[in-house]
Amino acid sequence: MSGGVDSSVAAARLIAGGHEVVGVTMKLWGGESDTGCCSVSDVDDARRVAQQLGIAHHTWTFSDDFDRHVVGPYVDAHGRGITPNPCVECNRHLKFDRLLRRAHAVGFDTVATGHHARIVVRPDGTRRLARGADAAKDQSYVLYVLGQAELARTLLPVGQMTKAEVRAEAEALGLRTAHKPDSQDVCFITSSRGRRGFLGGRMDLRPGRVVDEAGRDVGSVDAVELVTVGQRRGLGLPGGGEPRYAVDVDVAAATVRVGPERDLLCGEVALERVVWSADPPGSGPNSSIAAQCSAHGAPRAAQVEAVGSDHALVRFHGHQRRVARGQSVVLYEGDEVIGGGIVAA
Amino acid sequence: MAYPAPVVGVPAAGCETGPVPEHDRRDRLTYLDHAATTPLRPAARDAMLPWLGERFGNPSGDHRVARAARQAVDEARDLVAVVLGCRPGDVVFTSGGTEADNMAVRGVHAARPGPVLCSAIEHDAVRNPVRSVGGTTVAVDARGVLDLDALGAALTPDLTLLAVMTANNEIGVIQPLAEAAELVRRRAPRAVVHTDAVQAASWLDLAVVVAGADLIAVSSHKVGGPQGVGALVARPGAPLRPLLLGGGQERELRSGTHNVAGIVGMAAALRAAAAERNAAATRVGALRDRLAEGLLAAVPGAVETGVGEGAPRLPGTLHLCIPGIESEALLFLLDEAGVCASAASACASGAHQASHVLAAMGIGPEQGAGALRLSLGWTSTDEDIDDALRVIPAVVAHLRGVQDRDVEPAGRR
Numbered sequence: 046m047s048g049g050v051d052s053s054v055a056a057a058r059l060i061a062g063g064h065e066v067v068g069v070t071m072k073l074w075g076g077e078s079d080t081g082c083c084s085v086s087d088v089d090d091a092r093r094v095a096q097q098l099g100i101a102h103h104t105w106t107f108s109d110d111f112d113r114h115v116v117g118p119y120v121d122a123h124g125r126g127i128t129p130n131p132c133v134e135c136n137r138h139l140k141f142d143r144l145l146r147r148a149h150a151v152g153f154d155t156v157a158t159g160h161h162a163r164i165v166v167r168p169d170g171t172r173r174l175a176r177g178a179d180a181a182k183d184q185s186y187v188l189y190v191l192g193q194a195e196l197a198r199t200l201l202p203v204g205q206m207t208k209a210e211v212r213a214e215a216e217a218l219g220l221r222t223a224h225k226p227d228s229q230d231v232c233f234i235t236s237s238r239g240r241r242g243f244l245g246g247r248m249d250l251r252p253g254r255v256v257d258e259a260g261r262d263v264g265s266v267d268a269v270e271l272v273t274v275g276q277r278r279g280l281g282l283p284g285g286g287e288p289r290y291a292v293d294v295d296v297a298a299a300t301v302r303v304g305p306e307r308d309l310l311c312g313e314v315a316l317e318r319v320v321w322s323a324d325p326p327g328s329g330p331n332s333s334i335a336a337q338c339s340a341h342g343a344p345r346a347a348q349v350e351a352v353g354s355d356h357a358l359v360r361f362h363g364h365q366r367r368v369a370r371g372q373s374v375v376l377y378e379g380d381e382v383i384g385g386g387i388v389a390a
Numbered sequence: 391m392a393y394p395a396p397v398v399g400v401p402a403a404g405c406e407t408g409p410v411p412e413h414d415r416r417d418r419l420t421y422l423d424h425a426a427t428t429p430l431r432p433a434a435r436d437a438m439l440p441w442l443g444e445r446f447g448n449p450s451g452d453h454r455v456a457r458a459a460r461q462a463v464d465e466a467r468d469l470v471a472v473v474l475g476c477r478p479g480d481v482v483f484t485s486g487g488t489e490a491d492n493m494a495v496r497g498v499h500a501a502r503p504g505p506v507l508c509s510a511i512e513h514d515a516v517r518n519p520v521r522s523v524g525g526t527t528v529a530v531d532a533r534g535v536l537d538l539d540a541l542g543a544a545l546t547p548d549l550t551l552l553a554v555m556t557a558n559n560e561i562g563v564i565q566p567l568a569e570a571a572e573l574v575r576r577r578a579p580r581a582v583v584h585t586d587a588v589q590a591a592s593w594l595d596l597a598v599v600v601a602g603a604d605l606i607a608v609s610s611h612k613v614g615g616p617q618g619v620g621a622l623v624a625r626p627g628a629p630l631r632p633l634l635l636g637g638g639q640e641r642e643l644r645s646g647t648h649n650v651a652g653i654v655g656m657a658a659a660l661r662a663a664a665a666e667r668n669a670a671a672t673r674v675g676a677l678r679d680r681l682a683e684g685l686l687a688a689v690p691g692a693v694e695t696g697v698g699e700g701a702p703r704l705p706g707t708l709h710l711c712i713p714g715i716e717s718e719a720l721l722f723l724l725d726e727a728g729v730c731a732s733a734a735s736a737c738a739s740g741a742h743q744a745s746h747v748l749a750a751m752g753i754g755p756e757q758g759a760g761a762l763r764l765s766l767g768w769t770s771t772d773e774d775i776d777d778a779l780r781v782i783p784a785v786v787a788h789l790r791g792v793q794d795r796d797v798e799p800a801g802r803r
Contacts, residue, residue: 101725103718103722105718106718106743109755147716147718147719150719150789150792151719151722151723151726151789152723152726
């Protein structure tokens with residue numbers, strides 16, 4: 046229970062369904078936070094909802110693992126010009142690993158969360174994650190890391206509901222979180238200090254050159270570590286002419302190369318740390334797979350070839366904009382996630 | 391799970407309280423967290439009730455109702471002075487132990503700016519104020535006892551204040567306060583000695599034990615009085631500035647209308663605790679020893695924290711480090727079984743934090759991960775120990791089992 050409306054309603058629904066429920070808030074982050082899972086006021090909200098629902102509430106501290114698996118790698122990656130998605134890593138290592146194991150250890154069959162996604166059982170008995178009923182709130186992208194073992198021990202009670210329905214139910218139940226605003230961004234990055242403030246306190250941010258295809262200086266940036274491939278603004282480029290984008294970031298050389306949009310286009314992307322929900326897709330043409338390259342990006346038709354156990358090659362039908370290294374590409378068959386991975390460095 | 395599924399009605403909109411309080415759902419409660427708070431003593435309750443009912447009054451007023459309240463506070467002050475071995479005029483009533491500690495550290499530093507020292511295992515109510523005035527800490531040994539050699543080396547003639555707790559709240563180890571105070575007298579005669587006697591008050595004769603301290607903090611609810619009241623004893627001549635400015639109550643040291651019911655309740659609790667102190671220490675100490683022996687025998691690898699060299703401890707506290715488990719999971723399952731215990735360090739959000747006390751003793755995060763504090767008090771019984779000895783080893787064995795053969799090991803990807 047993050048202290049938000051989704052997990053509040055998830056708990057209420059499980060209780061109404063006759064489950065024996067205990068509320069847990071994960072204490073992951075000790076530093077500054079606007080919202081997310083970790084501030085005292087969010088824990089207060091979670092606890093007060095649990096009290097309203099008549100269930101016990103516990104706070105479990107996993108800040109060591111959060112630091113090790115999420116914050117540390119996030120900082121390191123920026124130092125190498127890679128832009129990771131910390132929410133994916135939190136789901137992989139915290140919510141659906143450490144928490145799941147702790148819950149299992151203390152006797153629970155299942156962990157339920159307030160994510161907007163669904164879990165469907167296929168005719169062969171395997172499970173797949175599927176998009177939430179509310180397309181605008183769908184969180185299946187950040188949950189692709191769930192394999193069969195995790196899917197079998199997870200419930201997503203609000204995945205069938207729209208956000209409006211969730212809020213209406215919270216309102217009807219008199220839950221204090223009914224009108225609480227959605228959390229938006231990475232929980233450990235505050236809106237006041239931003240990514241620059243956060244990373245600047247943990248690493249040296251260095252100014253960088255911005256050069257064109259011919260290597261001529263065309264602009265500059267204060268912090269080369271904060272530039273993401275595909276970025277257009279904040280590169281100190283003169284106005285006018287054809288729009289130019291960051292097409293390559295070389296942190297070691299403190300240089301950002303810019304080019305026109307066509308330089309960003311690519312036909313394929315190699316993925317590492319690939320997780321398949323069940324089995325990898327078979328070889329040969331497959332017309333039903335789509336690849337989604339950001340949390341709310343449009344899925345694009347693609348051919349997928351599994352390489353070894355945890356790599357894959359995704360070939361787009363036609364070209365599409367390159368995805369920054371470290372970002373996740375999630376593979377769907379219709380509304381169902383079949384797997385995903387991270388754009389190889 | 392041990393208790394039946396909750397009866398969940400759908401709370402009406404705006405409903406402020408949950409349905410059935412958890413503790414009412416259990417057949418039996420085994421309360422082993424007296425160091426966090428101990429139940430209200432009947433004597434304290436009886437003393438308070440009139441002040442929660444027909445009696446009232448602001449002790450600072452100038453009429454019969456006020457005078458009656460004043461008399462109650464004065465009599466309470468006399469009682470507290472007898473128990474703590476000070477003059478009534480030395481007692482400053484506060485909102486609790488934390489305020490008393492803050493007042494000691496910040497009040498002395500404000501009156502006499504200069505270097506401040508405290509032991510490395512002080513409660514946060516001392517540690518954080520000491521940090522706020524730029525103070526530093528003095529090491530403890532592996533038993534959790536203040537290192538007097540380190541203290542001697544740290545003392546300087548310009549020292550303003552040394553804070554050494556009478557006994558530690560997590561591990562119960564009694565500190566060499568008299569020796570520390572003696573060192574200060576010789577090497578830093580200008581310095582004030584403060585002791586946080588919050589945990590010791592139920593068990594030790596403070597009139598004797600803290601005789602060498604200039605300032606003494608006590609808390610009501612740790613001895614069976616109500617929460618929200620405490621006292622700082624300030625010997626004559628101790629330089630002290632108030633934290634709160636206002637009407638000038640408590641000899642200008644602690645402004646604010648007196649908490650009459652609380653003060654009366656604290657005094658009654660302190661007197662009751664003192665009256666039965668020796669018998670309670672013997673009785674509860676025997677329970678604690680039986681619990682310790684039973685757990686050390688039944689939980690492989692469990693180590694009693696800081697007792698290697700037989701450091702003196704409070705009779706009510708047992709602290710263990712249990713390898714191969716995590717405190718949070720242990721406490722969860724103990725709670726499910728009706729056993730209330732603690733890992734001894736928590737923050738405002740309820741989350742556990744690594745203990746600075748264990749760290750100061752050289753106990754690493756790995757070893758300290760399975761920390762368990764069981765603390766007994768005036769209501770503890772043989773049955774409590776039976777329950778604990780039945781439940782704790784079984785829960786530890788269960789956790790070690792599931793953690794060893796986990797369904798899907800960590801870091802699989």
